[in-house]
Amino acid sequence: MRLRCLYGAPRLRKHERPLDELVLTVLSQNTSDRNRDLAYARLRERFSDWRAVREAPVEEVEDAIRCGGLAPTKARRIKAILERLGDDDLRWLADAPLQRAREFLCELPGIGRKTAACVLLFAFGRPEVPIDTHVHRVATRLGLLPQRVGLEEAHDLALRYTADFDPYEFHVLLIRHGRRLCAARRPACERCPVADLCPSSRALAPARGR
Template identity: 60%
Template structure:
């Protein structure tokens, strides 16, 4: 229905890490505006790390929650130490890379999975609100499952090499049809097979 997404790993893990922090509780457009303003005003990540907090806040304001996100971004950059480089994650097992990322301040499984999948093409599946909602309604995830359980379950059921495709297409489905409040079940290509877990009867 949505086709097979094509997105080659871009090899910029630190960019992906900051971009994912900026994406929280906002849409893609506002996230991108905030990211581009941050890079245009401060440039290198070392300058972002060392800048007065007010400068970072001002740059990322279009992304929403700018005070919280600026604190988190600078804390992550400081925790990384010198040099500011995560390229080595491409050379280690996924579990090792995931553990390193989730040890950073405010970095959870979804953010770590975004870095590993989009920067390096490694086998991980980010589970955001759209993915978790669709997968739960399809009966793939336990209702009320926590982040760790959801990510482990998605990894267990994802066919080899299909991590990007599964994530992107569940995300698209959640945005286009399987909405949180009023899912368009009548237009859904999965409606005949979907148990509609947690979907109110209308």
């Protein structure tokens, strides 16, 4: 795979802490990785465990994660999730039928397919492909996903690639490519190792040649 040669082969270290991953992914919404990690670290410093977060006033949770942005919304969402789960640590998701595990997560307050995919892939190494804006953009440009496909449907369609590609590697390499070369506004097609395979690059070639 050419992207692997360019960016290296990422390797997943599944951590088997699904509740941690779930909260971390909620904190990642509409913010940078740095702010997400800082908000998560401050949340864990403030509270001894997830039960303490569940039982704390929402204002205290909000104050702890303020640096991550959208703190009022995220605090309420995290509290609602933890209250729904009670003492369930979600470790049973490792062995549950994949469809059931996915459906259970998506039934939690404010949780969609991307977050569910993150939990199942990063915590347990289960065959899911989280579709963020970078993965969606690069995959559609390369013709791996249909043009104008929605994010929810894209998750279902991306599953077909897990039979031939490691899902974690597929996810990470498309993110790296989207961040470094295949930008939203000005993709660096002239430096792209897969430009000859990319329908979008071929379509843009005449305009670049002017």
